[in-house]
Amino acid sequence: MNIFEEYIKKITDLIIKNQKSLNLDNLNDLKGIVVENPPVEFNFDLSCNAGLLLGKINRINPIELSNKIRDLILKELKDFEKVEIAGPGFLNLKLTSESLILNINKILKDKEYFGKKATNNNYNIEFVSANPTGPMHVGHCRGAIYGDVLANLLKFNGNKVTKEYYINDYGNQIKNFAKSVFLRIREIKYNEKFISNEDLYPGEYIKDIGKKIIELNKNEKFDDFDQSLTLLKKQSLKHSMELIKSDLKKLGIEHDIFFSETDLVEKKLVDKAINQLKKNNYVQEGFLEAPKGESDKTWKKTKRLIFKSTLFGDDTDRAMQKNDGTWTYFANDVGYHMDKVNRKYKYLINVLGADHTGYTKRITAAVSALSENKVKLNCKVCQLVKLYKNGKPFKMSKRAGDFISAQDLLNEVNKDSIRFMMLNRSNDVEIDFDFDKVLEKSKDNPVFYVQYAFARISSIFRTLKIDANEKINLDSNEFSLNENETKILRKIFEWPKIVETASSKYEPHKIPFYLYELATLFHSYWSKGNKNERFKFIDDGKIKKNETLAIIILVSIVIKRGMNILGVSLPDKM
RNA sequence: GCGCCCUUAGCUCAGUUGGAUAGAGCAUCGGUUUUCUAAACCGAGGGUCGUAGGUUCGAAUCCUUCAGGGCGCGCCA
Incomplete structure (x- = not known):
């Protein structure tokens, strides 16, 4: 029950019923009639703009009209003990004791269901989807909490919600991740110095993963990377996903589905999606120009499959194949989203980090293309969480390995405060997360x-x-x-x-x-x-x-x- | 060069999708405890809603211009 909607309906019905006596020729704008709470200082329960709105389109003085509506309301609806006209023509309404009691009793009866709006849609929310190359950092926490609470809200209103995590366990980054673990294992086992480069992950957690893998494979020598690759990939991934899941659990978050990119590729879902898009000529062979503003010498203008995402609002068409003919990350993601479309959700939501702003248009375009505009993907971008420590900005970088992990945060601050703080801001604005202040367990919280x-x-x-x-x-x-x-x-x-x-x-x-x-x-x-x-x-x-x-x-x-x-x-x- | 986001009090932000005298917290200053929990409350000061136009009874909110800040712009993931 929403008291405002209830009275919008009552008042609108009353106006329709008395259209003639109110001298209203034009009732086109009835949807604009709202009932809301007036500013506190007026001391009324509700206010309504009907007189203002209908006066305008019927060329009647709004105050005059509001007066007539007031008389009607007092005569026909027994819910109000006082109705006054204020300002440019607002109706301010005060409920009788009887109607107040009625409303209070309704809420007391509804209890925890008070506020529920009975809807019944099928949602899929993809969120977190942090790369499985290491633990979650503070930025991931924001998207994680945002997605989780959004799911709670939608569920509260009676919707069916699937919470989903896409594991990017395919491609070069995983190979580099495995390589990093390999080198750390060599370091532990044979005392070889770990020399980092920009492709490798230097973080301490890699050592921990290495130790676990040594423990689990006592007979393995780890002499040759290529030979150990399959084992390393599999076990390293398992361990890092365990790290991530454990962080999520500590934040009070549980996903329903973990969807693996590798599975997707192995099940040929990408090929299927691309074939489907080819049928409509949304995917064709062609050439792409190098991006503007940069003169890229490595750009290879060769023929490859291209998704015509400009047909669906993107700024430029997108490559589905790399130089070597394998699928791009985007192509895989198209395959993934075809799967989501086929699972018959009415609404798809992707919660993304700020570094993915440039990605939203193309994947939204892909969902429109795949579903023939029947399913709408909504990408919600959570802006950066800016960390401050000792008054200085604290840079996060997974590759550098000096990021503040979710774990670091959880060790110092309880989950309740993290959740509340991350939500106490619109997703569109950056959060200044003062690490020191949070460590103080300040009472400002x-x-x-x-x-x-x-x-x-x-x-x-x-x-x-x-x-x-x-x-x-x-x-x-x-x-x-x-x-x-x-x-x-x-x-x-x-x-x-x-x-x-x-x-x-x-x-x-x-x-x-x-x-x-x-x-x-x-x-x-x-x-x-x-x-x-x-x-x-x-x-x-x-x-x-x-x-x-x-x-x-x-x-x-x-x-x-x-x-x-x-x-x-x-x-x-x- | 292009796309997305942001610009409201000294600071950090809300602002019910076009409504009434633009609101909170922090900070500053001044008050409140024989108590149902002072981790709280009350009061004061503080504003050209980035700029310039437009739309109308009415704009922080919608459209356009410009400026400033952030993120991104692969055939990486």
Whole structure:
């Protein structure tokens, strides 16, 4: 239930019914009618722009029209005790005690399902997909948490969600990775010096993997790289995926499917995808020009298969084959996405890091081509996480091996704070992640603030010896809310809308912002009791007003659900 | 040269898709604890919403111009 949508419908219906008496010739713009919360200082529950909007297209003075609508509302709908016109012609509406009670009781009944918008679509979210050449770094954490919470949101609204990880376990980088492990093994076993170059992975974790592989293959001499390659690839990959999975688990993230690029190639899915695209002439043989702005001497203008992604909004067509005729990374990814399309998801979402911005158009184009525009891939790019340490920017580079890994972070900061912090920002903007500040376990951290509000509520429940399931009888004859309770209730009414927007626009950051605001209102109310006995909730071990208890329970329901979507824990005591 | 993202208070950011006097946190200054948890609360100051135009009753929000910052621009993955 969304109170705003409910009244949009009621008011719109009322206007349609009374079109004649309102002198409205034109009802074209009815979809633009919104009901929302007015600015706090007006002290109303709802506001509506119907008069403004319809006045405009029917050339009627909006205030005049709003007055007529107001009379209608008061006469026909029994839900409001007061309706006023304000500003350029807004209708401000105040609900009666009866309708407030009705709405409160609905939420108390819905409990943790309050705010759920019943939809039933089939989503696939691909996220993290960090290269299996080493552990996750801090940047991956952001995409990981973003994808996970997005999945939680969509699931909460009744959708089916498959969380997927694409393992890039094919191609040169894996060979280089295996080579690095090989050289580290030689270093450990035969004391040969590990000399790094830009193709190799120098990180310490390579030694750990090397040690494990030595342990598992006591009879293996590791004399010849080519001979050991198959074994090294297989076992190194296994170990690095274990590292990644363990990091993910510590962050509270679990994927449903791990999809291997090697499997994809071996099952000839790439060939199938390309054949399918050939049928429509989306893939043809041709030549590509060298990229502009760079004079690349190594550019070889030779005939090869090319995907005409410009037909689907890309800036340039893309090569499917390398010089040696093998598939490009992109070609493999096209094969992978054909598989996703064939699995009949209604919506595909890819969560990518900022370094993949240039990639989104071509893969989106590929999905459009593969599905004949039936499936839309939505690529969400998470901007950089900029690390600061000792006041200086901290560079991350997997190759250099001096990156801050997810592990480093998790060793110092708890998962709750990491999750909340990574989400407390839109995915479109960079995050300044001050490592030192996080290490301080600073009290500025908003996650504590929300958790603390919940802990306080739990403390009230303990004192009253009840829980959030307590039955409450609200009597409209004596029903009255004080200023603080009204503010909180209005904020509670917003929750379904927040969930709706966060979920439909893929903007999970709206959840932590909302929870913070709700917590602020609660803390503020709580503290009133310090100054003035009148505002204390409890007297002699009993709740003073049932209304108060209802409001407190509503707050606890929403905070609990919200933090549950974020995957952040809520202690009863702090 | 091209593409994507960003530009709102001293700093870090929200801003319900075009609405009312643009909001939080941090920082600064000043207050609040015989308590249902002070990890909290209250108050004050702080703004040309990057620039210049356009669209209309109405723009931080939509369109265009320009400037600044970030990421990317393989036939690497």
